[in-house]
Each structure stands twice: as C-alpha cells, then as structure tokens.
Amino acid sequence: xxxxxxxxAARLMISPAVILLxxxxxxxxxxxxxxxxxxxxxxxxxxxxxxxWDNYYYFLTDPAFSAALTNTILLVVGxxxxxxxxxxxxxxxxxxxxxxQGIVRVLVIAPFFVMPTVSALVWKNMFMNPVNGMFAHIARxxxxxxxxxxxxxxLASIIGIVAWQWLPFATLILLTALQSxxxxxxxxxEMDGASALDRFLHITVPHLTRAITVVVLIxxxxxxxxxxxxxxxxxxxxxTASTNITYLVYAQSxxxxxxxxGSAGGIVAVVLANIVAIFLMRMIGKNLxx
Amino acid sequence: MSRxxxxxxxxxxxxxxxxxxxxxxxxxxWTVLMSFKSEGDAIKAPFAMLFSDxxxxxxxxxxxxxxxxxxxxxSVVISLGSTLVALVIAIPAxxxxxxxxxxxxxxxxxWMLSTKMMPAVGVLIPLYLxxxxxxxxxxxxxxxxxxxxxxxxxxVWMLYTYFKEIPGEILEAxxxxxATLGSxxxxxxxxxxxxxxxxxxxxxxxxxxxxxxxxLQLTTSRAAPLTQFIASYSSxxxxxxxxxxxxxxxxxxxxxxxxxxxxxxxxxxxTFGAVK
Numbered sequence: 001x002x003x004x005x006x007x008x009a010a011r012l013m014i015s016p017a018v019i020l021l022x023x024x025x026x027x028x029x030x031x032x033x034x035x036x037x038x039x040x041x042x043x044x045x046x047x048x049x050x051x052x053w054d055n056y057y058y059f060l061t062d063p064a065f066s067a068a069l070t071n072t073i074l075l076v077v078g079x080x081x082x083x084x085x086x087x088x089x090x091x092x093x094x095x096x097x098x099x100x101q102g103i104v105r106v107l108v109i110a111p112f113f114v115m116p117t118v119s120a121l122v123w124k125n126m127f128m129n130p131v132n133g134m135f136a137h138i139a140r141x142x143x144x145x146x147x148x149x150x151x152x153x154x155l156a157s158i159i160g161i162v163a164w165q166w167l168p169f170a171t172l173i174l175l176t177a178l179q180s181x182x183x184x185x186x187x188x189x190e191m192d193g194a195s196a197l198d199r200f201l202h203i204t205v206p207h208l209t210r211a212i213t214v215v216v217l218i219x220x221x222x223x224x225x226x227x228x229x230x231x232x233x234x235x236x237x238x239x240t241a242s243t244n245i246t247y248l249v250y251a252q253s254x255x256x257x258x259x260x261x262g263s264a265g266g267i268v269a270v271v272l273a274n275i276v277a278i279f280l281m282r283m284i285g286k287n288l289x290x
Numbered sequence: 291m292s293r294x295x296x297x298x299x300x301x302x303x304x305x306x307x308x309x310x311x312x313x314x315x316x317x318x319x320w321t322v323l324m325s326f327k328s329e330g331d332a333i334k335a336p337f338a339m340l341f342s343d344x345x346x347x348x349x350x351x352x353x354x355x356x357x358x359x360x361x362x363x364x365s366v367v368i369s370l371g372s373t374l375v376a377l378v379i380a381i382p383a384x385x386x387x388x389x390x391x392x393x394x395x396x397x398x399x400x401w402m403l404s405t406k407m408m409p410a411v412g413v414l415i416p417l418y419l420x421x422x423x424x425x426x427x428x429x430x431x432x433x434x435x436x437x438x439x440x441x442x443x444x445x446v447w448m449l450y451t452y453f454k455e456i457p458g459e460i461l462e463a464x465x466x467x468x469a470t471l472g473s474x475x476x477x478x479x480x481x482x483x484x485x486x487x488x489x490x491x492x493x494x495x496x497x498x499x500x501x502x503x504x505x506l507q508l509t510t511s512r513a514a515p516l517t518q519f520i521a522s523y524s525s526x527x528x529x530x531x532x533x534x535x536x537x538x539x540x541x542x543x544x545x546x547x548x549x550x551x552x553x554x555x556x557x558x559x560x561t562f563g564a565v566k
Contacts, residue, residue, distance in 0.1 A: 009471060010390035013382035017446055018398065020379065021405050024439040029408070031416035090310065098304040106550050107315040113549035114318065115500040117520040118538045122321050124524075125531060132333040132531070134320070141335070167314070169560070176557045177565050214561045225410055228502035228517065232524040246503075249411040254418065254507070263415050270412040277407040281400065 029270070035263035042257035055264035059252075065265075067240040068248040069272075071155055075162070075244055076223045082163040083219065084212060087170030092204075094171070095178045105172075112168040116228040123161045124150060124233045154234045154242035161229055166222075170215045177211035178204070217280045224273055245269045318542070325349070325535035332531035348536035355533075356519065358540060365515035365541075367430050368505070369498035372437035373491055376445045379438075381487070384449035385479065389461060399450065402443040410440075410503045421508055430513045433505060437498045445494055448559045452486025453479075489555035492548060496556075499545050516541040 039051040059065055094104065111119065127134050128149035136146035149157040181204065189199050227246045230236055236243035236251060243251070249269055253262025323340070324332050331342035352358050387395045417436070418427075426432030456479065464478050502517045509518050520541055523534050549556070557565055 006390050006471070007392065010386035010392070013386040014398065017379050017383035017402075017442060020439060021402060021442060025405050025408065028413035028416035028420075031419075032412055035415060093303065093307055093310070096300075096303040096307075098300055098307050100304065100308065104307050104311040105553065107311040109549070109553055109556075110315050110318055110546060112556075113496060113500070113546045114542050115517050115520065115545070116502040117506075117517050117524075118321075118542055119317070121520060121523060121534060122317055122538060125534060126320060126324065127317065134336055137335045164314070164317070172553065173557050173561060173565050211561075211565050214565055218560055221407055225503060227410075228506060228521065231506065232521050246409065246411050249414065250507075253415050259415055259419075266409075266412040266414060269409045273407055273409045273412075277404060280407075281404060 032263045032266045032270075035259050036267050038260045038263075040259040040263075042259060051260065055260045056268070059261055059264045059268060064240045064243065064248055065268075068243045068245050071240075071242060072224065072244040072246075074155060075159055075226060076220060078156075078159040079163045079166060079223055080216060080219060082159070083166045083170040084215060086163075086167050087174045087215065088208065088212075090167070090171045091174035091178050094175055105175075109168045109172055111165050112172075114165065116165065117232055119165055120161055120229040120232045123157075123164070128157060150234055151238055154238065158226075158229055158233060158242055161233070162223065162226055166219055170219070173215050174208060174211050177208055181207050220276060220280060224276065245272065318546075321535045322539050324531055325539045327532050327535075329530055329532045332535070348532040349540070352533050352537045352540070356522075356537070358519070358537065361514055361516050361519040362540070364430060364509075364513055365499055365517075368433045368437060368513075368515050369495045371430070371434040372441065372498050373445075373494040375434060375438045376442050376494065377449075377487065377491060380442060380445040380449055384446050384453050385475070385483075387446075387450055388453035388456070389458060399447065402446055406440075406443050414507060418507065426508075428509050428511065428513050432508060433513060433515070436504045436508065437501060440501070440504070441494050441497060444497070444559070445490055448490040448493065449483075449486060451558065452490070453483060455486075456482045489552065489559060492552045493555055493559040496545055496549055496552065 036055050037050060037052060038048050039054070040048045090108070094101070094108070098104075114122075125133065130136050130146045130148040133146075135149070139146045147153075186199060186203060189203060194202070225246055226244060227250065230242055230244065230247045231250075234242045236247045240248075245265070246269065249262055249265040252258050252265055256262075325348055326344045326346065327339060327342055328345055328347060331339055333339075334342065387399065421427040421432055426435070460478060460482075461474060464474055469478070499515075500517070502521075505515050505517045506521055509515065514522075520537060523537060
C-alpha cells in the first residue's frame, strides 16, 4: 500500500518535467512540419498556400545545402579530432607531477567559460584581422605577407576558434578520467616489462574510452548547433564557404523571410541530428551501464 | 641518480605545462590588457601596445554609450531566473527517479537527454512566430521560458546523479520511524542534497549566461543579455579594439570567476555523472 502510494507520488513529481519537455518537443516541431509544406513568406502575409514537397525539393537541391552539409561535417569532425587528440595529449602532460598544477588548470579551463560571441570577436579582430591583428603584426615582423584568415580560409578559422573553446572541456574531462586510473596496475605492468607505449595502448586508452565517448557525445550536441561564432565572424561567407546547416536555416527563414523553405530546412536538420543521435545514444547508453 | 632524473623531468613537465597553459589563456589575457589602453595604442604592434600608457577610458565609454549595466542585469535575471525555475521543476522529478525508480525511469532519463539533441533551428520559426504574436519577443520572461526548457534535461540529469548517491537506507529507516513524505524531504533529504543542488545551480547559470543561439534570435535591445550586446560590436564598432576589449572583459569576468570555482562539478555535471 505504501509503495503504491509512493509510486503515485513519484509519478506526480516527475510529470511536470515530462509534460513540459514533451510540449516543448512536440508543439513547435509539429508547427515546423506544417509550415514546411506551405508556401509562406513573412513579407506576403495572408498568401499562405499548400505546396506539397516543393520546399524540400528547393532546399535539398539548392547548392547551398550540399555546401552547408559538407561544412557542418567538417566543422564537427575537425573540432572533435583537434579537441580529442589535443585533449588526450594535454591531459597526459597535466597528469604528471609539476609545479603550479592548480594555476595551470585554471588557465587551461578558462576559454570554456568565455561566451561564444566574445571569443569569436576577440579572435576575429584582435588576432585574425589582416591589418591590426596580432597574427598580421607577427607576419609583418617576420617579413611575410599578412594572411586574411576569415576570407581566405573562413571554415578553417572558425574550426580553430571553436576548437579553442572546446579543448579545455575535453582536457578537463580526460584529465579527471586519467586521475582515476589505477596506479598499482600501471606499476605492475611496468615491472612486468611493458614498454611505455604498451602501457599507454593497453591500459590508458581502454581506461579513457568511456571519457572519450562522453566528450564526443556532448561536443557533438553543441557543435551541430554552432551559430554565434559564424554570425559574428563571417556571416556564413564568403558565399557559402562557412555556412553550416544551422546558419543556412537561420538565413533562409529570418533573413529571407521564407518560412516555408526555412521550415523544410529545419526538419532536414532534425532528421540529420536524429541519425547522429541514434548512434550516440547507443554508445553512451552502453557506456553508462558499465 | 633516479632523484635527479625525476627532478629534471618535473622541470621539463613544468615548463611544457606552463607554456601550453599560457598559450591557451593568451587570447583572454590579451583582451584584458587591451581593455586598459587607448584606442590609438590598441592597434599598435604588440610590443608598442604593451608599453603604452594604461587608462580606464574604454570602460567609461562602454558604459556611457551602450548602457552595459542594463545588459548585465538582463544576463543576471535571465540566467539565474531560468536556472531557478528549472530547479523547481527538476528537483521533484530527479528525487522521484532516484528514490522511487520504476521500470521506465532509465527510458525517461534517456528520452530527456535526447530532447537536447533536437537542433534549435528545427523549432526556430514557430518559436519566433509564437513570441512575435504573444509579445514575448525581446522580453526577459520569454528568454527565461526558453532557457528553462533548454536546460531542464541537464538539470534533471545532474540532480539525478547527485541524489542517486544519497543512501536509500537512510530514507527507509526514516520511513520505519514513521516519517511522512514531507518531513522525509525536509529533514533528511534537503541537508544531504544541498551540495548537489548548489553545483547544479552554478553550472546551469554558467551555461545559461553563455547561451548564444536563442539569446541572439529572440532579443534585440530591451531584454538583450551580454551575448547580444557583444554581438552588436561585430560591426563597425568592432574596429574599436579597446572598447571591444573592455566590453568583452566585463562580459566574461563574472562567469570566469564562477567557473573557476566550479571546475570539479563541471566535469560531473556535463558528463551526466559518467565521469567523476
């Protein structure tokens, strides 16, 4: 009786969170789905009409879409590779004994707390600006021609900026995981004559798998939605050179006022994210059980 | 002999670690330094800039021209408000899932996490139109609602992992002694749960403070938090380096300090308890 009572109470306590999240998922998403089949432009109110799959057809066959898809993949994969590889190396370094560990940790984690608009603007103006930026000053000092990062290599520059923001996160998580590594096991392996490389490959790497999985999962969630960094640095340009799916949908709907087309793009983005999510949820589901 | 190698090894590691840490931190350091320079000195070559005069002029200019204080207050209200509302909704849910787990508890938790994976652009248009039609566009309350819903899954997860660590036997013992649900929560659970709730609050305030999709889409001026305020510097004021630096320094300083206090909780919170 008491358990039945507490089960009911538990359900009541969970329901507000579940209902709110369910509404948050379902109401706007079904509106987007509905709009995606309409010819609907904010500049022509009252002219909405059903248009079938046209919006999807135009969105998917637009060269901007394939460019944005490629850029999204490059951005996510590029940042993941830099942060995971860099994070493992940096965590291995910081796991050694050295002087001033506390301060070094504080300095390394700092970029993670910088808001995206600030880090993007600081890099854009103070460092990558081809006239007054620090890189330009250094290039001229060395007798080289300053490089205009954001117009010559916009996507690579944005990958660099975003990687700078996320490297601290990866490092911190991997370092935390390393610190829970069993020292005695390491020493035993060393005494048995295992080389440093062997110890790294057969003890450290398996131990870090779970942490790396988590880093990949969480960063992917955020990296698929990178927006502010693009908005304040390149506006997706030149052309579509640094437009990702998120930015493309924003441009289509709120800059071109094309609600129908933007909604179709939104649904495409949701489908793509779900494909990624299914893989990731399987991974983390397995890892969280362990 | 082995002492010597280990001392020199420590020295090498120390040098390497400090060098890398300095390089990673450098953009922030440089921004802070530049904020104390005049506009003319800020665009000089690095060394010339470093040894020019120091001034607080940029801070005065930023406050005078763009009303920094109002945007700062918007950030405080929005990040703290959305976190508190999320906590009120999430604490009962996480408590129930941790102490009265059912067959479906794990599914519910995974489903909540999956809502985080829905790309924001998928619901941008409906939300924008709903906000426009209900007058929520560019209001603090509108942003509090959106950020609450966005961060709710993370808040539930974090609290769940903290509550899970409170031994259930204590609750059972209290129940045997005839404690009611209310007194159970008030006298036993609350004192043990406060540290977890505090960490959740801290981390969530940081996430909400730095949120830069919805804050940029749904505000323009009145309710604009610091993310939007800084974005407004992207043109043409962005060329005024000293003012941009001063505005940036003021926007990141509070959260940088909070963040440094919450490093440990950050790992745990953002990995949903998978890495401790």
